[in-house]
Amino acid sequence: MMPFLPSGAADVAPLLLIGTFAVAGLAVAAPWLIYESDAPLRFPTFAMTLALVWGGVLLSFIYPRYTFNQIWVALNMAYAALAAGLAVWAAARLGRRGVYLWPLTALAALSSALYLAQVSVAYFGVAVGAWTIYVPYVMLYLALAGLAGLMAMALAGLRPNLRIAVGYAASLLIGLGMAIPLYELTASNAFMQHIMDMVFAMGLGVVTTPSSIPLAAVFMGLYVAALLMLAVRSAAEGPFYGGAALAGLVYATSSFTNHSIPIYFASVIAASLALANLAEY
Amino acid sequence: MRHNLSSKLGRYKALLLLALVGIVGALYVLAPLPLAQAPSGIVAYKVVGSANLQSPGTESFWQNIPWYNVTLVPNLNQQMIPVLANVPTSGAVPYLMVKAAWNGTDIIILLKWPDPYGPSYAGPAAIAGPGHWPLVYNPNGPLNMTFLQLLTSTFHKKYFVINSSYAVIKGSPRPMEYVLAYMAPHYGVYFYGYYVNLTSGHYYPDRAAIMWYMGSQQSPSDCMNIGGGHPNFAVGGQLGQLMQSYLGSNVEPNTGGSLSSGAADIWEWISGATDPKGDNFNYFTNVTWDVENGISQAAAEQFAAAPHGFFINLFANQTGLYDVGDGGIWYPNATGPEPGYFSGYTGAVYENGYWVVEFVRSLQATMPDTVNLVPGQTYDVAFAVWAGKAGETSWDKSISPSFIPLTIATTPPPTTTTTATSTTTSSAAPSTTTAAVSGVPWSVVTAAIAGIIIAVIAIAIVFVAVHRKVQTK
Numbered sequence: 196m197m198p199f200l201p202s203g204a205a206d207v208a209p210l211l212l213i214g215t216f217a218v219a220g221l222a223v224a225a226p227w228l229i230y231e232s233d234a235p236l237r238f239p240t241f242a243m244t245l246a247l248v249w250g251g252v253l254l255s256f257i258y259p260r261y262t263f264n265q266i267w268v269a270l271n272m273a274y275a276a277l278a279a280g281l282a283v284w285a286a287a288r289l290g291r292r293g294v295y296l297w298p299l300t301a302l303a304a305l306s307s308a309l310y311l312a313q314v315s316v317a318y319f320g321v322a323v324g325a326w327t328i329y330v331p332y333v334m335l336y337l338a339l340a341g342l343a344g345l346m347a348m349a350l351a352g353l354r355p356n357l358r359i360a361v362g363y364a365a366s367l368l369i370g371l372g373m374a375i376p377l378y379e380l381t382a383s384n385a386f387m388q389h390i391m392d393m394v395f396a397m398g399l400g401v402v403t404t405p406s407s408i409p410l411a412a413v414f415m416g417l418y419v420a421a422l423l424m425l426a427v428r429s430a431a432e433g434p435f436y437g438g439a440a441l442a443g444l445v446y447a448t449s450s451f452t453n454h455s456i457p458i459y460f461a462s463v464i465a466a467s468l469a470l471a472n473l474a475e476y
Numbered sequence: 477m478r479h480n481l482s483s484k485l486g487r488y489k490a491l492l493l494l495a496l497v498g499i500v501g502a503l504y505v506l507a508p509l510p511l512a513q514a515p516s517g518i519v520a521y522k523v524v525g526s527a528n529l530q531s532p533g534t535e536s537f538w539q540n541i542p543w544y545n546v547t548l549v550p551n552l553n554q555q556m557i558p559v560l561a562n563v564p565t566s567g568a569v570p571y572l573m574v575k576a577a578w579n580g581t582d583i584i585i586l587l588k589w590p591d592p593y594g595p596s597y598a599g600p601a602a603i604a605g606p607g608h609w610p611l612v613y614n615p616n617g618p619l620n621m622t623f624l625q626l627l628t629s630t631f632h633k634k635y636f637v638i639n640s641s642y643a644v645i646k647g648s649p650r651p652m653e654y655v656l657a658y659m660a661p662h663y664g665v666y667f668y669g670y671y672v673n674l675t676s677g678h679y680y681p682d683r684a685a686i687m688w689y690m691g692s693q694q695s696p697s698d699c700m701n702i703g704g705g706h707p708n709f710a711v712g713g714q715l716g717q718l719m720q721s722y723l724g725s726n727v728e729p730n731t732g733g734s735l736s737s738g739a740a741d742i743w744e745w746i747s748g749a750t751d752p753k754g755d756n757f758n759y760f761t762n763v764t765w766d767v768e769n770g771i772s773q774a775a776a777e778q779f780a781a782a783p784h785g786f787f788i789n790l791f792a793n794q795t796g797l798y799d800v801g802d803g804g805i806w807y808p809n810a811t812g813p814e815p816g817y818f819s820g821y822t823g824a825v826y827e828n829g830y831w832v833v834e835f836v837r838s839l840q841a842t843m844p845d846t847v848n849l850v851p852g853q854t855y856d857v858a859f860a861v862w863a864g865k866a867g868e869t870s871w872d873k874s875i876s877p878s879f880i881p882l883t884i885a886t887t888p889p890p891t892t893t894t895t896a897t898s899t900t901t902s903s904a905a906p907s908t909t910t911a912a913v914s915g916v917p918w919s920v921v922t923a924a925i926a927g928i929i930i931a932v933i934a935i936a937i938v939f940v941a942v943h944r945k946v947q948t949k
């Protein structure tokens with residue numbers, strides 16, 4: 196999806212359609228997963244998700260100014276808090292095995308807290324937003340720590356055999372394959388560093404300095420490699436690792452967004468509940 | 477999971493889920509159905525009163541509206557060559573603060589950002605200001621002078637050498653930027669940044685821009701393509717041949733600055749040209765110059781009689797970036813002369829290390845290809861600022877990482893306990909007081925939400941404790 200070389204807008208258009216399809220599908224899948232999960236607060240969470248995600252669609256036809264209604268604002272804030280709380284709960288439920296996901300859980304919780312602060316400032320006039328300008332750096336470090344956690348999870352207690360070794364090698368190659376072109380493009384080229392800095396910021400929502408774009412390219416490749424390695428390990432040893440990888444991916448990717456649609460929180464909740472269910476595996 | 481996939485019921489459920497996902501997804505792809513919106517972003521409150529452009533930000537109605545913090549992409553410029561001891565080290569504008577309000581006819585947007593480099597009123601290169609001079613270098617050794625000579629001669633630009641590794645090209649045409657980006661490093665010429673010399677007065681204007689997205693995407697993404705001023709610009713001569721062999725083609729596919737989908741209206745304030753204190757503001761108050769540059773004569777005459785700070789409108793879509801209402805001073809023109817060219821007002825002041833800039837425009841669009849604002853609607857906006865004395869100009873700026881929703885609310889600003897008293901004493905006339913919010917007091921709602929957060933975390937902790945007990949039994 197990253198336009199490493201100049202690409203025309205026409206190439207991006209089909210990707211936008213895929214994105215729309217995916218978000219709409221997610222609006223169906225997330226409530227379903229929440230309902231199917233074996234978690235406490237299952238029914239209230241499911242009801243709230245339906246009300247916010249699909250109730251909002253209904254309201255946009257019958258009451259177009261619903262987004263500024265006090266009740267809607269309060270519900271969304273409660274939902275954001277619920278997303279943070281359930282992410283923390285899921286990590287706690289995993290116990291020692293959840294240690295590897297703590298940085299990404301903290302990232303998801305911090306992202307919710309940031310949303311709550313911004314809405315409090317804009318909609319309630321409560322001056323709690325002064326710390327928000329420092330948050331992007333903290334979120335970036337948490338994302339990096341999350342990468343370390345995912346890598347550690349892929350390697351801890353591993354009993355290597357040929358299939359796992361081949362799978363891990365392939366994962367690393369794919370990760371490198373994604374990272375190297377971007378690295379080569381930006382390593383000594385300040386101009387491209389600035390361009391890709393903006394692309395990273397706008398495409399992934401990740402804010403970095405242009406001089407660290409080559410490093411960001413390396414980390415992006417390592418993220419892809421870590422997720423693929425966990426998928427390989429999951430295929431060999433059971434669903435826990437794959438589930439943890441997916442939850443980690445959902446946390447990492449939804450935390451940097453603007454949270455302008457409730458689906459971001461719904462996907463975090465669905466991922467957290469699915470993760471908690473994997474505690475037995 | 478309540479049913480696992482191996483059971484029949486589980487499989488039926490999984491298939492039903494997949495079918496539902498496919499149907500809903502296809503429905504959203506084919507029809508422009510809305511997704512539920514969560515409240516977020518900037519709120520433009522309904523206020524009574526009008527903007528005071530001589531002292532932006534001091535109007536009484538701003539007191540009850542809190543600042544919204546927009547983190548900007550830290551665009552840390554590379555350290556410039558210290559020609560003299562007092563050249564400042566480059567930095568970025570790390571954040572921007574925004575307030576928004578509307579008063580029934582006009583929308584008023586207040587921006588404030590830190591600029592430790594001091595105010596710049598230098599004119600923009602497009603009018604009569606210092607040109608954009610790229611500083612090129614080679615981090616790996618001496619600069620490849622042969623390639624530099626070829627590059628500059630192909631685009632008819634002179635250059636001067638600072639030392640064996642650094643040189644300054646006196647001009648930055650878009651097609652040359654493309655070559656600098658995608659080809660020159662291979663031949664030992666790297667772009668370093670834009671040249672600044674405070675002593676000789678070679679620096680760039682301060683600018684601020686607000687981009688209003690006018691398309692239908694739910695969360696649009698910007699695409700800052702670089703390249704030639706026109707799409708399919710073909711580079712000729714020996715450089716073109718080198719491009720042919722290295723890149724596969726001597727034709728540059730992109731134009732400078734375009735969107736991935738939809739269109740956008742950009743409001744841009746330029747200290748050196750659109751502010752009355754700017755070095756080149758007098759160009760716009762000269763009717764002859766205005767008409768020569770494609771601005772409507774009626775608008776120019778009206779403006780010359782009563783000049784004021786203004787902002788220009790740019791239009792961006794998938795094919796590029798365009799000027800609206802003039803003959804193409806910065807970019808190709810989109811509309812031709814329009815009488816509403818000077819209808820966007822600005823007031824700007826630099827104090828205590830901060831720029832405070834106020835944009836005022838009627839809600840209704842006054843020119844084609846500009847955004848029409850309707851109360852009650854939400855718009856996606858993005859911001860950009862340039863610190864001219866730090867060398868930020870052209871594509872080199874500080875931007876908001878993504879679009880931010882801006883809702884034009886039909887309610888007045890919330891009254892907080894500390895500021896409630898100040899609004900009632902501001903004036904005897906009843907029209908300047910803001911109405912109190914009726915219904916549930918905000919503090920109660922805030923407390924309720926805080927309670928929910930604490931309750932959820934408490935539930936989580938209790939569950940963990942109970943679960944552990946059950947497990948250890």
